[in-house]
Amino acid sequence: MEERKQARLEERKAAVRRCFAQVLMRPEEEIGDRADFLEDLGGDSLDILDAVVELERVTGLTIPEEEYTQCRCVQDVAELLCRLEAGEKAAPAGAEREPAPRRWITRFEDTPEYAELQARLATMEEGRNPYFVAYESPLRDTSLRQGRQVLNFGSYNYAGMSGRPETVEAAVEAARKYGTSASGSRLLGGEKPIHQELEREIAEWKHTEDALVLVGGHSTNVTFVGNFCTERDLILYDVLAHNSVQEGCRLSRSESRPFPHNNPQALETILQGCRDRYEKVLVVVEGAYSMDGDIAPIPDFVRVKKQYGCFLMVDEAHSACVLGETGGGVDEYFGLEPGDIDIKMGTLSKGLGTCGGYLAGSRPLIEYLRYDLPGFVFSVGISPPLAAATLEAIRLLRREPEIMQRLHDNIHFFMQEAKKRRLNTCLAGETAILPVVVGRDPDRFRLSPAMLHRGVFVPPAVYPAVPRGRARLRFCVISEHKPEQIVQALDALVDAAASLGISLPE
Numbered sequence: 454m455e456e457r458k459q460a461r462l463e464e465r466k467a468a469v470r471r472c473f474a475q476v477l478m479r480p481e482e483e484i485g486d487r488a489d490f491l492e493d494l495g496g497d498s499l500d501i502l503d504a505v506v507e508l509e510r511v512t513g514l515t516i517p518e519e520e521y522t523q524c525r526c527v528q529d530v531a532e533l534l535c536r537l538e539a540g541e542k543a544a545p546a547g548a549e550r551e552p553a554p555r556r557w558i559t560r561f562e563d564t565p566e567y568a569e570l571q572a573r574l575a576t577m578e579e580g581r582n583p584y585f586v587a588y589e590s591p592l593r594d595t596s597l598r599q600g601r602q603v604l605n606f607g608s609y610n611y612a613g614m615s616g617r618p619e620t621v622e623a624a625v626e627a628a629r630k631y632g633t634s635a636s637g638s639r640l641l642g643g644e645k646p647i648h649q650e651l652e653r654e655i656a657e658w659k660h661t662e663d664a665l666v667l668v669g670g671h672s673t674n675v676t677f678v679g680n681f682c683t684e685r686d687l688i689l690y691d692v693l694a695h696n697s698v699q700e701g702c703r704l705s706r707s708e709s710r711p712f713p714h715n716n717p718q719a720l721e722t723i724l725q726g727c728r729d730r731y732e733k734v735l736v737v738v739e740g741a742y743s744m745d746g747d748i749a750p751i752p753d754f755v756r757v758k759k760q761y762g763c764f765l766m767v768d769e770a771h772s773a774c775v776l777g778e779t780g781g782g783v784d785e786y787f788g789l790e791p792g793d794i795d796i797k798m799g800t801l802s803k804g805l806g807t808c809g810g811y812l813a814g815s816r817p818l819i820e821y822l823r824y825d826l827p828g829f830v831f832s833v834g835i836s837p838p839l840a841a842a843t844l845e846a847i848r849l850l851r852r853e854p855e856i857m858q859r860l861h862d863n864i865h866f867f868m869q870e871a872k873k874r875r876l877n878t879c880l881a882g883e884t885a886i887l888p889v890v891v892g893r894d895p896d897r898f899r900l901s902p903a904m905l906h907r908g909v910f911v912p913p914a915v916y917p918a919v920p921r922g923r924a925r926l927r928f929c930v931i932s933e934h935k936p937e938q939i940v941q942a943l944d945a946l947v948d949a950a951a952s953l954g955i956s957l958p959e
């Protein structure tokens with residue numbers, strides 16, 4: 454019996470080693486039983502995912518994410534596979550031992566999480582905390598900071614709607630007419646005609662039957678992803694999906710797991726192995742990703758979701774008001790059919806210039822959410838001034854395609870000028886997020902303030918938001934920028950790097 458078990462373990466080890474070798478593109482002989490996947494073999498979190506997908510394919514087993522992430526090497530994974538095969542659950546570490554009594558914490562200052570924050574803040578130079586900077590103006594092509602106009606390449610005001618006279622006027626008028634708050638849940642406390650008008654406009658703009666507006670973009674994802682699925686369902690999400698999607702997964706009663714970034718084939722492999730075990734499967738991707746500026750291959754995801762009978766949700770935070778002739782997002786950009794995406798989610802805080810989130814989809818779905826989605830039912834309605842400004846913003850986008858034209862002229866001009874200066878712009882090219890790689894992580898601390906010194910604000914993105922050693926300055930271009938401002942910003946970057954002795958990776 455023992456011998457049979459040992460032989461099975463050896464077989465599993467060989468399979469895991471083959472899989473690691475394939476994913477890491479290394480010879481099998483280099484992969485020892487105890488070599489750590491991350492530390493010794495140089496894998497990263499995306500490689501881990503690729504390995505899981507491949508192992509599930511070759512073994513036909515479903516590998517629970519929380520158990521796989523405890524494994525560090527071939528030996529651990531092989532033992533896990535044997536346990537799964539035998540139908541045993543992994544024993545939680547230290548399960549047999551009596552837990553030691555915990556130290557009581559009664560003051561928040563004594564918590565480890567507060568100590569961690571203090572340690573992080575201490576790494577910033579005196580007076581150099583780059584966070585929570587107060588601006589004395591809207592964030593448009595320029596902004597007023599400590600009494601000084603700077604070029605602003607750090608805002609999500611993609612279509613220039615925040616601070617535009619028409620949206621400001623609409624908000625002022627609505628505040629006079631309806632007050633500044635919805636003063637309660639719309640379900641119980643009642644709504645305003647402006648709420649209904651806004652939802653009709655969003656539904657038309659997004660080519661759906663209906664839409665629902667909530668008070669925050671982040672909370673829209675948490676409440677929808679957190680409540681759409683039951684314990685009989687499954688959520689599959691792109692590994693780079695926003696924190697709000699991941700928080701929703703943590704809240705949900707259903708199983709959830711990530712799949713490799715922008716990889717419909719990997720999604721298909723997972724579905725092939727497990728689709729029949731679930732009733733609903735929710736697939737969540739973003740239209741455009743905010744760290745690399747890349748666009749998701751939505752038509753491929755639509756094909757997979759149709760073949761495997763899934764619900765496809767696309768978070769359009771960075772693709773609506775950016776892609777498509779009227780900023781309609783990925784369906785306008787790819788020319789999709791109205792029903793190809795089941796849940797079109799977007800934020801109001803970026804291209805639409807206000808604050809809130811929307812869900813657009815079929816009439817039955819939205820009707821259900823209107824009566825049952827906790828983050829809508831048990832929360833206040835969007836404030837009337839914000840609803841009015843958002844409505845005006847969408848109407849402007851639909852009426853004036855030149856807004857999107859200007860944005861895209863700016864994106865192309867930025868790319869052209871970046872290329873002239875041999876800058877590395879990751880996967881960017883068609884969205885308003887144009888990252889420039891600056892290399893080693895500490896470099897970004899010095900470059901961002903040096904740019905500001907030259908009158909240009911551009912925020913850094915660093916590990917863990919992006920891979921180690923791939924720190925970047927994340928330029929966000931908006932429709933209101935002028936070509937000469939783009940030239941000035943890129944010249945400032947080259948000049949700042951040269952004066953700090955930083956060579957920018959090509």
Ligand SMILES: Cc1ncc(COP(=O)(O)O)c(C=O)c1O
Nearest residue numbers: 669670671695697768770800802
């Ligand atoms: C992809 C994505 N989804 C959702 C959100 C949350 O939106 P909001 O900031 O409007 O709450 C963000 C915010 O950055 C985002 O990038």
